[in-house]
Amino acid sequence: METRNLTFEYPNRTMALSDVSLTVPEGKKTVLVGSNGSGKSTLFLHFNGILKPKSGEMLYAGRKLGYSAKSLAELRTNISVVLQNPDDQIFSTTVEEDVAFGPMNLSLPKDEVERRVDDALYLVGLDGMRERSTQQLSFGERKRVALAGALSMKPKVLIMDEPTAGLDSRMVHELLELADELNQSGLTVIMSTHDVEIAYSWADEMRVLHQGRLEFSGSPEEFFDNDEKLHQIGLVPPTLFELNQYLVRTKAAIETPYPRTSAEMALKVFPGNRSPVGSGTILSIGPTSSPEDLKMAISTNRLDQASVGVYGTRARRLTKELGIKVDYWFNAFDNSVLGACEGRDFVLLVDDQMVSMVESRLQRLQKDFNLSIGRKRVDFR
Ligand code: ADP
Numbered sequence: 384m385e386t387r388n389l390t391f392e393y394p395n396r397t398m399a400l401s402d403v404s405l406t407v408p409e410g411k412k413t414v415l416v417g418s419n420g421s422g423k424s425t426l427f428l429h430f431n432g433i434l435k436p437k438s439g440e441m442l443y444a445g446r447k448l449g450y451s452a453k454s455l456a457e458l459r460t461n462i463s464v465v466l467q468n469p470d471d472q473i474f475s476t477t478v479e480e481d482v483a484f485g486p487m488n489l490s491l492p493k494d495e496v497e498r499r500v501d502d503a504l505y506l507v508g509l510d511g512m513r514e515r516s517t518q519q520l521s522f523g524e525r526k527r528v529a530l531a532g533a534l535s536m537k538p539k540v541l542i543m544d545e546p547t548a549g550l551d552s553r554m555v556h557e558l559l560e561l562a563d564e565l566n567q568s569g570l571t572v573i574m575s576t577h578d579v580e581i582a583y584s585w586a587d588e589m590r591v592l593h594q595g596r597l598e599f600s601g602s603p604e605e606f607f608d609n610d611e612k613l614h615q616i617g618l619v620p621p622t623l624f625e626l627n628q629y630l631v632r633t634k635a636a637i638e639t640p641y642p643r644t645s646a647e648m649a650l651k652v653f654p655g656n657r658s659p660v661g662s663g664t665i666l667s668i669g670p671t672s673s674p675e676d677l678k679m680a681i682s683t684n685r686l687d688q689a690s691v692g693v694y695g696t697r698a699r700r701l702t703k704e705l706g707i708k709v710d711y712w713f714n715a716f717d718n719s720v721l722g723a724c725e726g727r728d729f730v731l732l733v734d735d736q737m738v739s740m741v742e743s744r745l746q747r748l749q750k751d752f753n754l755s756i757g758r759k760r761v762d763f764r
Pocket of ligand 1: 393418424
């Protein structure tokens with residue numbers, strides 16, 4: 384996505400965006416940060432062509448957006464926006480109907496629509512609620528229906544406006560993990576938030592809006608390193624970032640690598656003697672992995688004594704189905720790593736498309752934080 388000198392004014396003359404030029408790279412996780420009223424929602428409504436710039440340009444994949452019904456319909460097969468308030472997005476009486484609405488409008492065959500609805504509801508964990516009335520759902524559930532509706536379009540770019548606002552902490556974790564999962568399966572994911580902790584721990588790329596103007600474009604570390612800008616915009620740095628700066632000021636550590644998670648911070652602060660380090664096993668879970676496969680993998684690899692963490696939608700389902708005792712439902716990676724530092728072995732049950740992400744996080748720990756974990760990977764179908 385790209386905007387060039389984009390300016391937008393609402394009919395009441397509120398200048399919501401002024402001369403915004405930014406790009407959102409393909410395949411990455413980008414966060415759009417800004418306080419309330421800074422123009423985030425207005426910008427997102429330009430991304431899927433609901434709003435048209437007053438001046439300047441909006442581009443997707445190098446081409447200027449067209450605003451004919453045909454061009455917009457085509458654009459929306461590639462780009463899905465999940466609005467901040469689910470009630471602005473949900474129209475149908477039942478969950479199933481609502482999620483099917485987009486694919487039906489694409490005139491897809493009935494069984495393809497069915498498949499898409501199944502997949503989307505599965506991903507957001509609402510597959511048991513197909514027949515439920517949308518009126519009778521909790522706020523968090525309605526947010527998930529709205530997300531499922533966006534996913535059922537099988538977009539290339541998923542844009543979520545304040546997706547974590549109003550969710551409890553478990554749901555926030557689930558959402559961020561799902562966003563990772565979608566990103567790993569090839570989607571470009573963009574979300575807005577005013578939560579700097581989420582921005583710092585989750586995003587590859589960060590864009591900051593303030594009073595309708597673009598104030599920053601780059602990596603989260605670069606942004607949070609600029610005290611003056613933070614102050615001007617009225618944001619406080621994330622806790623881990625601040626703690627790292629304190630270590631630098633007191634000469635207890637050098638600035639880089641920036642710890643993005645509590646495990647990385649722990650490794651940076653307590654580099655100590657890490658032997659014996661527990662070993663890790665990654666069980667890669669494919670689309671057709673069965674509970675029996677998993678049971679077998681656990682017994683043949685003698686994993687019963689290891690602590691168990693899960694990562695990904697399928698991994699969660701399968702472990703629940705099997706009734707496996709899980710030690711870490713959330714922050715599984717961090718907790719496993721910290722456990723390994725205390726000598727405990729761990730097994731991570733990971734959806735296959737997320738294995739490379741877990742591997743690269745382990746490599747980062749080895750390279751940047753000097754933690755070497757003996758590990759193996761077991762694939763099973
Ligand atoms: P954010 O998503 O960052 O909270 P918005 O894009 O919703 O910001 O709003 C940007 C500015 O535009 C604010 O000043 C807001 O009051 C104004 N605004 C938003 N929607 C409308 C609207 N429909 N009509 C008039 N002004 C609006």
